[in-house]
Amino acid sequence: MTIRIFVPRDAAALALGAEKVAQAIAREIETRGLDAKIIRNGSRGMVWLEPLVEVETDRGRIAYGPVKSGDVAGLFDGGLATGGDHPLCLGPTEEIAFLSRQTRLTFARCGIIDPLSVEDYRAHGGLVGLEKAVAMAPAEIVAQVTESGLRGRGGAGFPTGIKWKTVMEAAGPQKYIVCNADEGDSATFADRMIMEGDPFVLIEGMAIAGVATGATKGYVYIRSEYPHAIATMTEAVKIATKTGMIGASVMGSAYRFDMEIRSGAGAYVCGEETSLLNSLEGKRGIVRAKPPLPALQGFLGRPTVVNNVISLASVPVIMDRGAAFYKDFGMGRSRGTIPIQIAGNVKHGGLFETAFGLTLGEIVDQIGGGTATGRPVKAVQVGGPLGAYFPRALFDTPFDYEAFAAKDGLIGHAGITVFDDSADMLKQARFAMEFCAIESCGKCTPCRIGSTRGVETADKIARGIEPEKNRALLADLCNTMKFGSLCALGGFTPYPVMSAMTHFPEDFSPAPMVEAAE
């Protein structure tokens, strides 16, 4: 039987040399005359082990990693083809602790299947949700999604079912499903990973949304910094249309659903839904005031569902296994699972899908294994550039929308950046303001002007100029931005700034009169 060897095509694996490894394996297969085939799968999410090579055996899939191209000949000498032992051998993939501790619902297939094989997708439970959906009344689908407790995974945490219901009930000859794949937050890569590793799950989720709300056209707005995701999604949409998954007759039903991939152009603010809609329409990515809600007047002024990639990709499993199954995971009002992305200065970085409720300390210390540099963890930023910096003292905070809000933070898109004790929190606060100044769309004054004043004030603190007065000024400025900005960019920039100042006051009291303090 043909041996199947898996080498990921995920951008993170490629960034660590997966292409050269795949080429080396192809050469060995040819030289040794083996009956073997290379499959370019997505990533399992264990980035510190990438490129992770797997081989299918009768004991299940055996993993090797991190593999360099120079290791390949040795791996074959050691019997890679039969899952033989080797210093790089990690044993059966599913038994690696980082994976076995997870609850993979949304990412169930990611890293396992060939991302562009419909047969693989079906064989691993794909399309069951959509098949059930086309046989149901739209209101029943919306009720399932509402009942599941699924909330927007992009950061705002708005109940997905409520949004769908609004669009379903809205009148209009043309409605849209817009997938927000403008994943701009640092430390987040879940959207990229699923689009590269299991694109059909997103397509299936969007088609279900279309059937439920009466939308017949779907757009995926992917940031231009993700060329690999754009390529994979474009190809997947072609295949899905050709095979009747979507198109004039969704899975042979009377429903129509067409899809198109669109590329952003490097503007962080376009991750904000109204800004994204303007960008999709071909305008400057300026934030719109709400109301009107995008659900009623969205893309081209028509009823539109705007959902994050992970929200939509979580829908198929909800339709397949039922709302109760999904709702069973989690805590409080945070139901289901969340793909936590552990990044930055961390030993075991990657994607960890689990039910809500783990504490921050468990995630960073136990799952992440502490810092990559081996130094003590000083701070972790949760939720991207607009998320708060948490000190060790708050590591008992459970991963849950409300628990984080109660500690003046947010879980956002569930990205966590770990910093060791060499981090300068004043510098990080300044960066947050600078980032806001660069990326502000310019529509509202607190964000546009406040961020620039914030950078200047942070610089004054760094230079030891009237530190007490300037700290108070920075806090006041944050208050104005928080309550006076139109969207989350200006409104949430105060989170990293204020948390840095509150939890790490020592970094905001540099020795006075140090000219080059920076």
Add this chain to the structure above:
Amino acid sequence: MKMANGGEAPSLPEKSWPGGDSMNIRVSAGDVAERSIGIIRSLKHLEGPMLPILHAIQAEFGYVPEDVKPIIASELNLSRAEVHGVVTFYHEFRDHPAGRHVLKLCGSEACQSMGGDRVADRVREILGIDFHQTTLDGAVTLEPVYCLGLCACAPAAMLDDEVFGRVDELCISEIAAEVRR
């Protein structure tokens, strides 16, 4: 603008995504207006055609030439100011050609936590240019990028469409040698 001959222009509507042409300078010797109109007319039927058109124009010429703005305006029934406004809003669109290669360095928090700032300093030193500049030999343009989604293998960089994780001194030297070949 006349530039040294680079790669050949890709044909539409295929874009230069991964595996495509890695060169970023494209000859603009042909009739810019004629080629632009061809691109615009092949895409103007889309809902919200502006960004797809601008991406295709930049793929064709390597940048968005000033002369193309009034053409887009007229074809889409917009004012020239509106087109200019859109082009300048987005970091991605250039108003002049880039070097043969474009090196993007990620400056996000995850990359900072792994010494990305030091890597950026070293890159600027080795290439002898700052961000948004092109080396005198036209080999490479250095650009900052906010997040490549490679945050668990930071610091990250992208050379044309090729991605690099855990960028260190050795990786920088290899990239510098590669772009100057």
